[in-house]
Amino acid sequence: MAVKKKKAPAANPFQEPSSTDAGQLAIILEDMRDQFRIFGEGLLGLRERMDARFDAVDARFDRMERRIAAVEAAITQHSAEIRELRAEVRLIRDELTRKADLDQLRRLEARVADLERRVAAAP
Secondary structure, three states, X not given: OXXXXXXXXXXXXXXXXXXHXXXXXXXXXXXXXXXXXXXXXXXXXXXXXXXXXXXXXXXXXXXHHHHHHXXXXXXXXXXXXXXXXXXXXXXXXXXXXXXXXXXHHHHHHHHHHHHHHHHHHOO
């Protein structure tokens, strides 16, 4: 058989607190104030650390943005230089296609040398 526990009588919230109750309440309230003060100090410390971290992250982003801007400027400059080099390569190709190749020159030189020998040998 189960033993029934006796319930403590419910406290009357409208009853005047005794001086002992008021003292205990004052102690509890003081403890809560201390805990809130400590909690607030902890939050302040956390905020300061977070602000410092965000400042560091902002500084890193600023450095990265400057580096990216420098890379973009370099790419723009290199792109312009590549366009200039392509134009120069086209000019060189055009000039080379208008020139005779080495084999043709050698054959022509041999023919000229042969003609010069014939002219020199002719009476």
